[in-house]
Amino acid sequence: MSRVRCTVAYVLFLGILGCVGVINGLGVNWGIIASHPLPPEIVVQLMKDSGIDKVKLFDTDKTVLNALAGSGIEVMVALPNVYLANMASPDKAKAWVKQNVTSYLGPKGVNITYVAIGNEPFLQGYNGSFVNVTFPALKNVQNALNDAGVGSKIKATVPCNADVYYSPWSNPVPSGGIFRPDIVSEMKKIVDFQDKNGAPFIVNIYPFISLYLGDGAFPTDYAFFDEISNPVTDNGRT
Ligand SMILES: *[C@@H]1O[C@H](CO)[C@@H](O)[C@H](O)[C@H]1NC(C)=O
Ligand SMILES: *[C@@H]1O[C@H](CO)[C@@H](O)[C@H](O)[C@H]1NC(C)=O
Ligand SMILES: *[C@@H]1O[C@H](CO)[C@@H](O)[C@H](O)[C@H]1NC(C)=O
Ligand SMILES: *[C@@H]1O[C@H](CO)[C@@H](O)[C@H](O)[C@H]1NC(C)=O
Numbered sequence: 001m002s003r004v005r006c007t008v009a010y011v012l013f014l015g016i017l018g019c020v021g022v023i024n025g026l027g028v029n030w031g032i033i034a035s036h037p038l039p040p041e042i043v044v045q046l047m048k049d050s051g052i053d054k055v056k057l058f059d060t061d062k063t064v065l066n067a068l069a070g071s072g073i074e075v076m077v078a079l080p081n082v083y084l085a086n087m088a089s090p091d092k093a094k095a096w097v098k099q100n101v102t103s104y105l106g107p108k109g110v111n112i113t114y115v116a117i118g119n120e121p122f123l124q125g126y127n128g129s130f131v132n133v134t135f136p137a138l139k140n141v142q143n144a145l146n147d148a149g150v151g152s153k154i155k156a157t158v159p160c161n162a163d164v165y166y167s168p169w170s171n172p173v174p175s176g177g178i179f180r181p182d183i184v185s186e187m188k189k190i191v192d193f194q195d196k197n198g199a200p201f202i203v204n205i206y207p208f209i210s211l212y213l214g215d216g217a218f219p220t221d222y223a224f225f226d227e228i229s230n231p232v233t234d235n236g237r238t
Helices: 040-049 062-068 090-100 134-147 181-196 207-213
Strands: 005-011 022-030 054-057 074-079 111-117 155-157 159-161 202-204
Touching: 040 062, 054 062, 062 074, 074 090, 090 134, 111 134, 134 155, 134 181, 155 181
Parallel strands: 005 022, 022 054, 054 074, 074 111, 111 155, 159 202
Antiparallel strands: none
C-alpha cells in the first residue's frame, strides 16, 4: 500500500476527512461567528482531548488566544480582509504585529507559527476589491515579523481560494495549470515573496463545494478524495 503523507484540516463539528496512510498532524478551522459559541477554554480542551494539535483562526480574538496560551497547540492567526488595505503602511503593519502577534508569544504564550493574510481575498465575488492590497499586506506583515526577530518561526501566507488556479478546458491537467489571468501578476509577486521567506503556499480546496455550487462541470469522481477516482495521467505522472 502506498504511504500517503498528509495534513488533514477539517471544520470543527462538521466531520473528519478520511485519509489513508501516515497522518502527520490533525488540525481544525475555528471560526467564532456562531449563534451559540462555546467558551474558548472548552474548545481548547475539546481539541486536546481529540488529539488535535493545530488550529487555524480567522482573526486574533483576545479570548481565543488567551485560551490557547500554554496549550502548545500550533496556531495560525489571521488578519481579516477588511484590514488588508491598512497594512499598505509598514508602520501600521508593525503596530498590528506587535499588538496581535508578538504580544502573545513567550514561554507560557501562544504557539503562533503562521499569520494568514486575509482569507480567500481573490474570490471573484469580491469584484477585485482586495487584488491590489493583498501583496503589500503580506510583504509588510512578514517584514514586521522579521524585524521583530520572529520571522524564522512565524510565516505570513495568503490562504487562497481554489480558483486562483486556472486550467484551460482544452488542456485540463495539472501541468496545464496557471494562475487566473486577472490576478496572475499579483500571484507571481506573492509566491515569489513567500518562497524567499520560506513560507508555505496555501490554497483552500473544497471539491464538494465545487461539485454542488459550481456549474455542473466538476467531475463527481474528484469530489470526495475517493480511492476509486479516475486517475489522471499527466506527463507520465499519475
Ligand atoms: C509549537 O508547535 C510546533 C509545531 O507543531 C512544535 O514543534 C513545538 O513544539 C510547539 N511549541 C511549543 C512551545 O509547544
Ligand atoms: C489587535 O489587538 C488589539 C489589542 O488586543 C485589538 O484592540 C485590535 O482589535 C486587534 N486588531 C485586529 C485587527 O484584530
Ligand atoms: C460585486 O458586483 C456585483 C455586481 O455589480 C454586486 O452585486 C456585488 O454586490 C458586488 N460585491 C461586492 C463584494 O462588492
Ligand atoms: C489595481 O491596480 C491595477 C494596476 O494599477 C489597476 O488597473 C486596477 O484598477 C486596480 N484595481 C482596483 C480594484 O483598484
